[in-house]
Amino acid sequence: MGIKLDYYDKKILFELDKNSRIRISELAKKIKKSKQFVNYRIKKLEETGIILGYNTVIDYSKLGYTSIRVYLKFHNITPQEQQEVENDLINDGEVWWLVTLEGMWDVGYAVAVRNILDFHSYWDRIMKKYRKFVSRSSVVVYTNIKQYPKAYLIGEENTGPGTIVGASTNIVKVDKADLSILKLLSENARTPLIEMAATLKASPQSIRSRIKKLEEKGIIQGYRAKIDVSLLGYRYYKAYIDLRDTRRFGTLEEFCLRHPNILNTNRTIGGKDFEIELQASSFDEFERIMNSIRERFSGDIDEYEFVVARKEMKMKYLPFKT
Structure with a gap:
């Protein structure tokens, strides 16, 4: 409650x-x-x-940056060591977003870099320091992140355009x-x-x-x-969707834009076809939302995976040096 x-x-x-x-x-x-x-x-x-505070949504792509998302699964690590790794990543200048997770990943975060070679240097530095703790990882490039306000707070569909970053x-x-x-x-x-x-x-x-x-x-x-929606009884879910047919992206995005519980849609290179982030008061509600999407787009959706966010530890659109 x-x-x-x-x-x-x-x-x-x-x-x-x-x-x-x-x-x-x-x-x-x-x-x-x-x-x-x-x-x-x-x-x-x-x-x-x-x-908890007030964010300014800054389109880093207009400043010449690309965002790359990393997921890590840890092993051979104590809770104290994991906390140290997470704190180190939070304090990292390139990291603009970080969340701790439940499920197939332990932590997810995004870094802003000028180009792929800059990311290679960053990744090399991180792996030299923490490779012994990482059992597996996932790296994808964001091509856009669309965000919508929390319309579920007032029990209405979202009607605003939201914001978009990373697509310029x-x-x-x-x-x-x-x-x-x-x-x-x-x-x-x-x-x-x-x-x-x-x-x-x-x-x-x-x-x-x-x-x-x-x-x-x-x-x-x-x-x-x-x-902090956890104080209101909500949890943060992220779903990764594989599509059989990608020609209905526009209709799917429009559906997500209007849904009061869906807050983000993401497109990536190297990940699933489509990603959504939503907040729900229970797992049953999350499942009902996902089932409504599967029914609405029957024949288009192949399968989906999901993770549950434990806590968003960092969200700051301009932590990096410019």
Whole structure:
């Protein structure tokens, strides 16, 4: 059983998950409450650990980076040694996402690299250090990651477009000031303009203008709340789907976009044909969702595998040096 939330808490979480830089006044209008009410509720959600922070979704491909995902299965390792390996990976500058897993893998993470040779150097370094603990591994290249807000919080289908990262071949030129802004926003998407201006020794107006341009160029794809859904009684599942017919990708993606529990769809090179990430209140609910997909796309889906996420340990779109 998770923490029980009322309508207003759920609506606030959903709106912050859609746009965590939303102004308090605008959020107050959406839920028809005062700014003081909204501020109080957000503070309580932060204090209880339901809101862990605020992410800025940065399209690393527009900065000239490719994302590669690694799964590791450990053996011949103590719990303390595994914790040390995980902490080392979390602190690694190339790693922008890391989750601990149950099932066929123990840990999954993503690294941002300029090219495949950079990844080879990184992989060589990791294997020299930890090969004795790794019984098997999987390495795939992300070609795109689409993300959608947690519409299940308000019991509705998702209607927003979501965000997409990793799919651009157009590298956008940015300067040091832009990168400084991106780094601040990657730490906390709700950092006030005045605070950013003081840190960067610039005017709030110039910071606002640069942020707007970064959004227009698609480098900043959006802003999302980092929510600990385990406190709400939900778990994180990832399914890997093999397709018999890949011609209906568009229809499958549209189905996933609208489904309130599906939060990510991924395409990769070297992995399964299609991947989805979803959150469900029980394994039975997860199974019902997967069965609904199999029924809706009967004849297209060959088989699927899945893992269960224990805990997302890192999600930061700009941890790497630029």
